[in-house]
Amino acid sequence: MHFSKVRNPIAVNVVCRLCMCGTESNNCLLLFSELVDKCIGSRIHIVMKTDKEIVGTLLGFDDFVNMVLEDVTEFEITPEGRRITKLDQILLNGNNITMLIPGGEGPDV
Amino acid sequence: MPSTHPQWRRRRLVTVAISEKPKLALLAVHRLHPSLSLPSNEGAFRSSKMSLRKQTPSDFLKQIIGRPVVVKLNSGVDYRGVLACLDGYMNIAIEQTEEYVNGQLKNKYGDAFLRGNNVLYISTQKRKV
Numbered sequence: 001m002h003f004s005k006v007r008n009p010i011a012v013n014v015v016c017r018l019c020m021c022g023t024e025s026n027n028c029l030l031l032f033s034e035l036v037d038k039c040i041g042s043r044i045h046i047v048m049k050t051d052k053e054i055v056g057t058l059l060g061f062d063d064f065v066n067m068v069l070e071d072v073t074e075f076e077i078t079p080e081g082r083r084i085t086k087l088d089q090i091l092l093n094g095n096n097i098t099m100l101i102p103g104g105e106g107p108d109v
Numbered sequence: 110m111p112s113t114h115p116q117w118r119r120r121r122l123v124t125v126a127i128s129e130k131p132k133l134a135l136l137a138v139h140r141l142h143p144s145l146s147l148p149s150n151e152g153a154f155r156s157s158k159m160s161l162r163k164q165t166p167s168d169f170l171k172q173i174i175g176r177p178v179v180v181k182l183n184s185g186v187d188y189r190g191v192l193a194c195l196d197g198y199m200n201i202a203i204e205q206t207e208e209y210v211n212g213q214l215k216n217k218y219g220d221a222f223l224r225g226n227n228v229l230y231i232s233t234q235k236r237k238v
Contacts, residue, residue, distance in 0.1 A: 060166065060168070066166045088233040090230050090231065090233070091169050091199075093229055096183065
């Protein structure tokens with residue numbers, strides 16, 4: 001996701017495009033599930049608890065943040081950055097998900 | 110019917126939809142008739158966030174039964190076979206299973222049952238490394 005920046009000698013004002021909250025306001029009024037819902041249809045980069053990352057197009061999710069993805073690439077971080085590309089659809093168990101990065105393209109390997 | 114009557118307006122738009130730019134027209138029709146399901150044309154709608162292909166995990170699970178799948182466990186072990194059945198806990202029964210450890214075929218089982226807490230992901234199988 002891109003941030004809009006206004007160059008300002010005193011402070012940099014950044015507005016999050018997802019939740020439209022600025023640095024001034026400090027309250028994001030959206031629920032987490034609403035934020036994730038906004039990502040449906042776009043690429044998302046998921047970091048797991050282990051040294052694994054998954055990049056795919058988000059098709060859907062549920063209350064437990066199990067995710068349905070498409071055109072998925074799986075990255076194994078550390079050894080030599082092994083990569084496995086899966087097409088079609090995947091259901092990723094939400095148990096091990098640590099971080100969601102919308103619009104991300106994954107580690108640079 | 111006067112041309113400003115809502116029903117008449119809708120009908121006209123549908124007529125335009127058939128003849129002119131199909132993609133834009135379909136979106137316009139959808140706005141007026143949200144109940145109509147749009148054709149699942151993947152190429153056309155992938156970029157727009159109209160959530161046409163939104164699929165929750167439970168829908169996905171219903172859809173993949175009987176298909177060849179790849180199931181990866183937390184331990185990294187891979188199982189490939191035909192999905193016989195599964196449940197909401199991601200407990201899985203697979204037929205004609207092949208077990209891959211570190212990418213190498215280790216075992217073959219006629220039937221395998223996997224406990225759901227170990228499952229990292231379930232993927233349909235159209236794979237290239």
